[in-house]
Amino acid sequence: MQGPGMCLKLFLAFALLLLQCVEGGEVGRNHRDANVTGRCIEKERQALLAFKRGMVDKFDVLSSWGLEIQKQDCCRWIGVSCSNQTGHVLQLDLSYKVMDEHYYSLEGKMISPKLIELQYLHHLDLHGINFNGSQFPNFIGSLSNLRYLDLSDTLLGGKFPSQVGNLTNLQHLGLSFNDFTNAENLDWLPLLSSLRYLDLSGTNLSNVLDWPEAINKLPELTNLTLWECDLPSPILSPLSYINSSKSLASADLSFNHLSTSIFLWLSNYNTSLVYLDLTNNFLAGSIPDVLGNMSTLAHLDLSNNQLEGGDPHSFSRLCSLQSLDLATNRLNVSGQLAKFVQILFSTCAQNSLEILDLSWNGIAGSLPDLTKLSSLATLLLNNNKFSGVISGTHFSKLSKLQVLDFSWNDLAGSLPDLTNLSSLEILFLHNNQLSRAIPEIFGSVFSKLF
Template identity: 40%
Template sequence: MGGRSFKLPHAFFTLLVLVHSMRLALGGFIPGVGDANNISCPEGERQALLEFKKGISDPYGWLSFWGSEEEKKNCCNWPGIRCSNQTGRVIQLQLGFDYLGGMISPSLLELPYLTYLDLSNNDFNHSYIPEFIGSLSNLEHLDLSSSNLSGPIPYQLGNLSRLQYLDLSSSNLSGPIPHQLGNLSRLQYLHLGDNNLTESENLEWLSHMSSIEYLYLSFTNLSVANDWLEVVSSLPNLKNLDMSACNLRLSSFSQFNHSKSFTSLESLQLRDNEINDIPKFSGDICTLCELGLSGNNLNGQLIEHINDLSGCAKDSLEVLELARNQLWGSLPDFALFPSLKGIYLSSNKLNGTMPKTIGNLHNLEHLDVSLNYLQDVISEAHFSNLSRLLSLDLSGNSLTLEFDFNWVPPFQLDKLYLRSCKLGPRFPNWIRTQRNVTILDISNAQISDTVPAEWFANLPPKLVSLNISSNQIHGQLPNVSTMSLSELRFDLSANRLEGPLPLFSTDVSSLNLSKNRFRGHFHLFVKSMMGIWVF
């Protein structure tokens, strides 16, 4: 994760300026009380903030209203600052997502009543987290995420005994997690994920965090922390746990005594590890809403694994992620899980048919069974009750979709992937009803029809990617040069389209018309702003 560039598209910069102006009109991220209550910040704290500003690079001038002039004297009115209604002391410094750089000045120590410090989404040029932050004894909220830091987590942060929220994610941090963090007994939210951290011994320090509710340790190397399951399961208030890509190699959960474990857990994310089976105790977690085990070493029949979830979790489970494993066999009767909103089973070895009972999942929003070996004829019965469906991916199977030509689905999809499914020979009329779709892939779908001219000339307004390649679509394309197709990616290759080369808007970001029968000259355009060739 290198330092972010400050070169932004002009439109985005204009938006940032507009947002900043609105913030100024409201007195900053969280309105300061300032003159409205005849309260002003102490001179020493104003000087401390100005000293902090000296160490900051501010390419967009977010801190231009911080100053020594008389009209800027009250720092409680500065953007990003909030003061106490009673005393005027600075209690919040919120400068997240301001594209600031430079260094974090120790002048913050002159703000002894600071409870909230957010410097996230800035660029501190690979500097270390200052150790002095551990002396801001009143801090309750500390967010330094995505700020291009580096180095280890200073153990001094363990001195912040009032801290309830700590986010150091996506910050290029490395080295072991200091066990002193276990002193943060009031901490409810801890996010150390997406760094290069390691745990060289065990997670015993974590067991002291009895208040923790949200724990995110993704991409932390826990390969030698054999006590991870016992520790995290003992946290009485834990609701969300993410230990994805942590080099967990547990081969079996069968020896784990789970009778009093995970009593509040709602989300368990163990993606991209080396786990061999679904935790059998997960079926007995009556609060479990999300289970993520994609990218592990799960093998065997899917139905047998699903049986491990047949306890009280079957009524609460909303999202099941088992993609990128070695599961095989038929799809189970997912109607046993009436609350399901998302099913992700792509890239396994599943075969057999698609049960019609999937149509009974009235809450289903996302279904992905792509890249398996399913063979079936899909009819309206599979989808007739799925009015909330937003994304559907059936790609890479041997599925035939046979719908009545005049069928109107009960859903409006955002993403639709049907690559290598059989949809033809006619162009599927029901797809024309999907007006909210952003990504549409019906490539290699055995369509040997003409493109519906009216539909093609009036594509869905949110569409960003259209792939109808590798069919036998013939005839001429209508002129779409006047349409607003900003950043749309077209792939119409490997068909039988003919006639004069149609005109496309130069707003199109990519265009593939190869392996067709067009005549005439190709025009080469260059989009100067994004540097994208369109051919």
């Protein structure tokens, strides 16, 4: 009997242990359920619901955000991403990248201060949601784990939010095109030492004379966009060159009040700058020679300025140049265009340049030989004063050319056979003195003929 009794005791002990394990597991799940719904932490779910109440959602694009049982896991809501390990909300993204066709359908009354509960949030993107002049929420400066903040085109108002300087982990900051009052300074900017992307376009920075020094103190910055900021031309000091970033690859400073002195500051980035846009500024006089030191430049836009002619030797050193826009300037190269082109496209750049725009410059004289520009895909020479006859040799070796525009000039005679331009798709030639006899073969070769 001792044997069977011992077996019974072992069985009962095992059963009790199993029951304790099961009960313990139930207690654990109940404990988790008290704080987590699915993977979602309750106070963070409530914070998101408070945010939704501050939105005007006419098309119910946030329909997945709800109180129903099947909607209680906020980690499954559109625009919300959570940690797989902890359930904390890490990302709130309701921008065009997530919303697709619903991008412009969301509006906001306010950004709920309840979002302060999302202390683990590292990515907040509300780009394009119209908050109709609502004040910038001060609490955002307390979301210390944020690495990505984009509130561009949200029409937030009030004082410029210098409290974002508290977000010392930020790598991406977009605050473009809001209704903030003029920024008085950028003293907060150097605190963001990890920043790689900065877009303050549409912010009035006319009072910030030392803006280049603030930019220089961002050692990791690669992308800078200060479009239409009323930027004054910098008064450069020795501080303008101290600790400057050597990583800046893209700078859009278009639609400002910059003079050619800006090139002295940009020379800090001779070995890193790939994209530079200075269109619609106050650049005047000769093209500065210092430009030629920017050996990494691939895309350069100097259009809509008052730049004048002279020998552009600086361009001959831009060996990586792929796109050059000099449209709507005062390039006084009449009678010297052949020399201009020869210098512009020395052996250094002639195999890399794909886009050239010299339109609206009042350039007179005959068309130069462009056969060395073998990589050109787009050539815009419209709205000048070119005269003479178009020869087949002008473009004979441009086999990659897709768009050619020499409309609104004084070219005469008949068109030569251009069928050797095997890649050409669009040809503009109107408003010249050309013969009306257009070779019939053009219609079968070019997809668009104007």
